[in-house]
Amino acid sequence: MIDGSLFDLSASTTKFLILSSLLFVIGVGGVLARRNIIVIFMSIELILNAVNINFIAFTRHWQVLGKINEHTGELFTIFVITVAAAEAAIGLGIVVSLYRNRETVAVDEIDLLKW
Amino acid sequence: MLKLLFLVPTLPLIGAILNGLFGRRFRFSERTVAAIACGTTGLSLLIAIGAIIDYSRSLAPTLYRNTAFAYTWFDGGLARTVTGSVRQFRVEWIYQLDPLAAVMMFIVTFVGFLIHVFSVGYMSGEGGYYRFFSFLNLFMFMMLVLVLASNFTMMFVGWEGVGLCSYLLIGFYFERDEAAYASKKAFITNRIGDMGFLLGVFGVFALFGTLDFGELAEVFRSGGAASYVESLGQWGVMSWIALGLFVGAAGKSAQIPLFVWLPDAMAGPTPVSALIHAATMVTAGVYLLARVNYIFAAAPSAMVVVAIIGALTALLGAAIGLTQNDIKKVLAYSTVSQLGLMFLACGVGAFTAAIFHVFTHAFFKAQLFLGSGSVIHSLHHEQDMRKMGGLKKYLPKTHWTMIASWLAICGVIPFAGFFSKDEILHRTFLNGKVLYAIAIVASFLTAFYMTRLMAMTFWAPERFDHQPHESPPIMWIPLAILGVLALVAGWVGIPHALGGSNNFAAWLEPILIKTAANTEVHEASSSIELSLMLVSLLVALAGILLARWIYLKRPEVADSLSETAAGVPYRMSLNKFYVDEAYNVFPIGATLRTSEVLMQVDARGVDGLANGSARLTQIGSSISNWLDKYVVDLLVNLQGWLVRAGSVVLRSVQTGLVQNYALLMVLGLIAFVVYLIAAR
Numbered sequence: 173m174i175d176g177s178l179f180d181l182s183a184s185t186t187k188f189l190i191l192s193s194l195l196f197v198i199g200v201g202g203v204l205a206r207r208n209i210i211v212i213f214m215s216i217e218l219i220l221n222a223v224n225i226n227f228i229a230f231t232r233h234w235q236v237l238g239k240i241n242e243h244t245g246e247l248f249t250i251f252v253i254t255v256a257a258a259e260a261a262i263g264l265g266i267v268v269s270l271y272r273n274r275e276t277v278a279v280d281e282i283d284l285l286k287w
Numbered sequence: 288m289l290k291l292l293f294l295v296p297t298l299p300l301i302g303a304i305l306n307g308l309f310g311r312r313f314r315f316s317e318r319t320v321a322a323i324a325c326g327t328t329g330l331s332l333l334i335a336i337g338a339i340i341d342y343s344r345s346l347a348p349t350l351y352r353n354t355a356f357a358y359t360w361f362d363g364g365l366a367r368t369v370t371g372s373v374r375q376f377r378v379e380w381i382y383q384l385d386p387l388a389a390v391m392m393f394i395v396t397f398v399g400f401l402i403h404v405f406s407v408g409y410m411s412g413e414g415g416y417y418r419f420f421s422f423l424n425l426f427m428f429m430m431l432v433l434v435l436a437s438n439f440t441m442m443f444v445g446w447e448g449v450g451l452c453s454y455l456l457i458g459f460y461f462e463r464d465e466a467a468y469a470s471k472k473a474f475i476t477n478r479i480g481d482m483g484f485l486l487g488v489f490g491v492f493a494l495f496g497t498l499d500f501g502e503l504a505e506v507f508r509s510g511g512a513a514s515y516v517e518s519l520g521q522w523g524v525m526s527w528i529a530l531g532l533f534v535g536a537a538g539k540s541a542q543i544p545l546f547v548w549l550p551d552a553m554a555g556p557t558p559v560s561a562l563i564h565a566a567t568m569v570t571a572g573v574y575l576l577a578r579v580n581y582i583f584a585a586a587p588s589a590m591v592v593v594a595i596i597g598a599l600t601a602l603l604g605a606a607i608g609l610t611q612n613d614i615k616k617v618l619a620y621s622t623v624s625q626l627g628l629m630f631l632a633c634g635v636g637a638f639t640a641a642i643f644h645v646f647t648h649a650f651f652k653a654q655l656f657l658g659s660g661s662v663i664h665s666l667h668h669e670q671d672m673r674k675m676g677g678l679k680k681y682l683p684k685t686h687w688t689m690i691a692s693w694l695a696i697c698g699v700i701p702f703a704g705f706f707s708k709d710e711i712l713h714r715t716f717l718n719g720k721v722l723y724a725i726a727i728v729a730s731f732l733t734a735f736y737m738t739r740l741m742a743m744t745f746w747a748p749e750r751f752d753h754q755p756h757e758s759p760p761i762m763w764i765p766l767a768i769l770g771v772l773a774l775v776a777g778w779v780g781i782p783h784a785l786g787g788s789n790n791f792a793a794w795l796e797p798i799l800i801k802t803a804a805n806t807e808v809h810e811a812s813s814s815i816e817l818s819l820m821l822v823s824l825l826v827a828l829a830g831i832l833l834a835r836w837i838y839l840k841r842p843e844v845a846d847s848l849s850e851t852a853a854g855v856p857y858r859m860s861l862n863k864f865y866v867d868e869a870y871n872v873f874p875i876g877a878t879l880r881t882s883e884v885l886m887q888v889d890a891r892g893v894d895g896l897a898n899g900s901a902r903l904t905q906i907g908s909s910i911s912n913w914l915d916k917y918v919v920d921l922l923v924n925l926q927g928w929l930v931r932a933g934s935v936v937l938r939s940v941q942t943g944l945v946q947n948y949a950l951l952m953v954l955g956l957i958a959f960v961v962y963l964i965a966a967r
Contacts, residue, residue: 204953279945282945
């Protein structure tokens, strides 16, 4: 029997999903409620990482069930991290530019999308 | 040479084109212009003479048709003649030569060439030198087309063309009002005649279905036209055709009532008067009558009209010529009178005599005009004979050459005019004594006014202002040639009564249709002819001597005549019998008044209609404007308002705040999840 907590079925998939759901809800709450765009970014990171946990959790779930070579979720996680990094870079660039023009990073003051 | 006949008209045309199109652009010198103009006409003359010689040797008197460069000018459809036969209407552009055309072609090219040469000197230094020669060459072309035409349509081209050139050349000094009016007058008067010509031609086609002279002559010769003469009576259709053609001829040849343009045409340069208004164009009418003599022979009543008009014109022209003081006006009325004599000849059926007179008249009248041109030239454009006199000493060559023409026109044996005029008088005598009397009076007057012209110009005491000078050789040599011809040209037609053989009549005989009038002449006794000659000779001498006596020996007689008893006829003659004034009152005044009335009709009636319809359109358009503005536009705007009102509500959703949108997304997500759970 292979020893390790990784394969310990007591740490069941459900728990991981609960964790990721909590993270997701926190992120969504942050996105909806906070004024500061930087904090909104951080909240988006939380959402993304909630997704990542889901990926990992389900990969593990499949491996525990016997599909030793199942790595799709892990692969996607790396993609998500990469894209998130790029997105953060561009997003922060926009924020800097926005601040230079409007002297604010509060989203309730930025309503340019209005008709 | 006969094959080159087409070149006779074509060469002057080339000259006209060269001078007319390039003379100004390339600033041709006078020498170049003269060389082109005289060269082409001279070459044309040589070819014409060669062609006539060839023709007389080989083909005469049959009809020669020059097929080189001939083509179908236009090809109309089928036409039904009044007799019911269906004929193809086709016009060929083809030159023909017959004895008549040969005579005319010779006159035109020969006199034309000499006048071209004369003009080189006469027009020297005038503005528009190239223009003058271009027009003159164009005239030669048109006249030769007229003469050599093989059908009425082609002849009409020449007929109109010479009218055009006459217009252009009369108006050569277009900066002078007088010349401009004269050219218009000539053109419009000719148009009236042309109308008659056209009607005649239409009649010919309607009746015979052909316009070709050869075919027409054949129809008449074979008796195919005889039925028309008889079936339609004295004033039948043939008479109307003949009268129509005569009206055309009267317009072109300045007969009553259309003669008024010719004296005014003297506003043109003198060589033009000599060529167009004495020698060639004005004889086109006589040529036309001789060309279609078969039509006139078939219309005896029209012949009477022609004879009467001719005789009256001869008398009227001579009567007006008596008192004119402008040397060219005298010659112009003299031309009218002589043309009247030719028409008288045609009217009595003496077509050969008429053409004979055309032939001799062309030489002596051209000479007289050129002589007067020489006089005018030497006196620095003085045309009033009262300011001449004594020029015999200064212009000997002009004087002696004009002597020949003077004797010729008076009809003194053996000068050219004697033979031709005498033949006309003889034939007139056989036809009617009244006409003969008129012609004799006209001859007397002719001798009188021509002697008056010579006396006032050359023999009377000197009255001029400028020192005259004899003309250069290029001017007096043509004068001399024509002067010699004024003496000898008549010798080709010495009548049998004088022991001659009348070659001229024999040459022209084949073109004439045989009629009773033609044949009975040969039977007339020569004793009558001889006594008639004596009478006309005596009349001419009487006229000459009387005029000499009055104007040289007793000048005061003329003055007293003009002031006393004979004053009324004198003033009548001086004022040209008030014909122009009468025309101003009746045809011209009536036309003007009619046009005035028509103008009122136009201004009130037609314009009223036009303005009314415009007003209606305006009202209609303002109604439709109102409809467009308040109905159509309302519908369109309503749509716009509806959209706008809807958007006011809907756009409040768009806050522009990212978090609102995100909230909506989340709510949607939650709703979706709830739905999934509930649906399970």
